[in-house]
Amino acid sequence: MPVIACAETAQRRTAWWLTAPALGLMVLILLIPVVIAGVLSFTDYSLGNDTFNWVGAKNYDRLFSRSTYEKMFIATFTYVVTVVPLSVGLGLGAALLINSMGRIGDIYKTIYFLPVMATLLAMAIAWEFMLHPSIGMVNRTLEMSCGTILEIIPFLKNGCADRFPLWLGDKDYAIWVICFIGVWQGFGFNMVLYLAGLTGVHRELYHAAEMDGAKSGWERFRLVTWPALGPTTVFVVTISCIRAFQVFDTIEAFWPQGGGPNKSTYVMMFAIFEKGIQQNLIGIGSAITVLFLIFVMFLTLIQRWLVERKVHY
Amino acid sequence: MTRDLWKHLILILGALIVIAPFYMMVSYSFKSPGEIDRGEGGFFGRQEMMVDERCVKLRDPDRDDVAAAAPRFPNQTDSQIRDALVAEAVADCQMRPIAFNYTKAFTEAPLLRYLLNGVIVTASIFLIQIVVALPAAYALAKLKFWGREAVFSLVLFCLLIPVHAIALPLYIMLAKVGLTNTYAALVVPWTISVFGIFLMRQFFMTVPDDLIDAARMDGMGEFAIVWRVMLPTAIPALLAFAIFSVVAHWNDYFWPRIVVTGNRDLFTPPLGLREFKGDGDGSFFGPMMATATVIVTPLIVAFLVAQRRFIEGITLSGMK
Incomplete structure (x- = not known):
């Protein structure tokens, strides 16, 4: 019947009209840049030049041979490997504690979520004051322990005898401070996701586990809660990883030049910013971008694979 | 009961660490540079009158000012008039630290x-x-x-x-x-x-x-x-x-x-x-923290008012 056929064509046409803007922007803003980064990573292009030379895999060679980039990988992976387990673990711990205590727990939930809402750059500056070697709140608090029983702790003893760490100025501490702020900022987000996950765990399962002899709280957690939180954990770990890879604000705020003492906090996002944008070395910046995308996509694909295969109960 | 106490202790310790930088940010935005340097004054600072040095410097009287002010101070030498004018400027430039910090935040930068x-x-x-x-x-x-x-x-x-x-x-x-x-x-x-x-x-x-x-x-x-x-x-x-x-x-x-x-x-x-x-130099910690407070406040307030919705929105990406 021609009328229906006609209506179908009309619907098809409108459907394309409705998706066209989104489709166009997706290609223009997300896909083309990925291709551009891929292509430019094999060149020595810089903005302002009309031409460029193909340099083969030289940019990638550099990434894997120069010590600067070795430091970049070390800093990035140290950050990810520290922040992800800690923020996931603390998020889960806080969620379990809060979940077990009823309405009073909501106060903690609100407080722990505050850093997620706050502008990270502003909070980074606040932390910088907190960590100021002489007038910062952290070292002042530590100084208060001098002359008390707490001095038996070696760290405090050394601090009292000599001086407390410079924190941000010290290459042994800088990356750990960054990690700490990362955990401080991110664990509340994970906590909220876990709290949502916990509401989905059926009470009957606990009773059943108890009948089967799971008496201690740990047993119940191991047998019921943890498996039931599987899908949440997969998601929380993936999103924490992706966020951790993108750390930038704190580092740029503390060390606008150069990525920290002895480049100990020279993470990938900062490297892209410094090489690609500030120094106009687009080739090397693009190569870092490509590696970055590979890491992130790889992580997300693992997540999707896990979600589809394993964690449905 | 004792077990609950432990839980609260742990959670309160966590809450203190989470709140610390917020506390410091807001507190510094209230205090004078001296109080920040010496770490005194509790949360609100003492709010003693302080003199805005820059404001005084801007009003530093030159010869024309002194000449213009001469009728107000009859029978005085130029240097006496000058001192009187500086004293006036200092008096006019006195402010409470909280007012100083927040006005600076809005006037030093747009x-x-x-x-x-x-x-x-x-x-x-x-x-x-x-x-x-x-x-x-x-x-x-x-x-x-x-x-x-x-x-x-x-x-x-x-x-x-x-x-x-x-x-x-x-x-x-x-x-x-x-x-x-x-x-x-x-x-x-x-x-x-x-x-x-x-x-x-x-x-x-x-x-x-x-x-x-x-x-x-x-x-x-x-x-x-x-x-x-x-x-x-x-x-x-x-x-x-x-x-x-x-x-x-x-x-x-x-x-x-x-x-x-x-x-x-x-x-x-x-x-x-x-x-x-x-x-910023050292004396600008206060205004800087005031700026930070102004920037952070809108979302935090909105969050406190509509908590459930915010948590829903932020964790959207977690919903399947």
Whole structure:
């Protein structure tokens, strides 16, 4: 019947009209840049030049041979490997504690979520004051322990005898401070996701586990809660990883030049910013971008694979 | 009971660490430079009158001022008049530290302008995201057309790409068309929210077909259906998405840092704060913390008022 056929064509046409803007922007803003980064990573292009030379895999060679980039990988992976387990673990711990205590727990939930809402750059500056070697709140608090029983702790003893760490100025501490702020900022987000996950765990399962002899709280957690939180954990770990890879604000705020003492906090996002944008070395910046995308996509694909295969109960 | 006590102790310790920088930020924004240096004054500081040195320096009397003031001080030497004028300036430049910090925050840098930019940018991003994503989500959820599966797989693929990661090629593209240092540069990369499309599509899948068929019977076109039928049904999801989007872009520092260089008129609040930090000396801790407080406050207050909605919105990405 021609009328229906006609209506179908009309619907098809409108459907394309409705998706066209989104489709166009997706290609223009997300896909083309990925291709551009891929292509430019094999060149020595810089903005302002009309031409460029193909340099083969030289940019990638550099990434894997120069010590600067070795430091970049070390800093990035140290950050990810520290922040992800800690923020996931603390998020889960806080969620379990809060979940077990009823309405009073909501106060903690609100407080722990505050850093997620706050502008990270502003909070980074606040932390910088907190960590100021002489007038910062952290070292002042530590100084208060001098002359008390707490001095038996070696760290405090050394601090009292000599001086407390410079924190941000010290290459042994800088990356750990960054990690700490990362955990401080991110664990509340994970906590909220876990709290949502916990509401989905059926009470009957606990009773059943108890009948089967799971008496201690740990047993119940191991047998019921943890498996039931599987899908949440997969998601929380993936999103924490992706966020951790993108750390930038704190580092740029503390060390606008150069990525920290002895480049100990020279993470990938900062490297892209410094090489690609500030120094106009687009080739090397693009190569870092490509590696970055590979890491992130790889992580997300693992997540999707896990979600589809394993964690449905 | 004792077990609960332990739980509270642990959680309170955590809460203290979480709150510490907020406490310090707000507290410093109340205090005078001296109090900050010496670490005194509790939370609010003592709020003793302090003298704004810069204000005094600006009013430093020159010879004309002294001559002009001569009638007011008859029978006095020039240097006596000068001293009297300086004393007047000092008296006029006295302020409470809290007033000093917050007025400096707004006068040393065009903070209002930055806040306005922040509002303009986040609002435009959100509106364009909706205008682009909603029709596409409707088509993907409710219309049958050839290529629908392909488009949807593309959406799923694009979910893998974080926009921050491709900042460099985006920056090059914008530079090539001469758009860096414009509002457009701040907004354009965020106009497409693949996540928004995905989310809205999932939501529209749950809307009954009858509703749409009824609208068609009434002679509504597909465009009208999107905006007059689907949009109102999607309000709760849209609200959650709005919170998600606004929080992300109000707080974003990386992207504005890349595309806005030097042109203060385009600074978003985090950029403004960054610049403040860049040229601040020791005595400006107070005003800087006042600026930080002003920037952080709107979202925190909104969050405290509508907690449940905010948590919903921020954790949207976790919903399946």
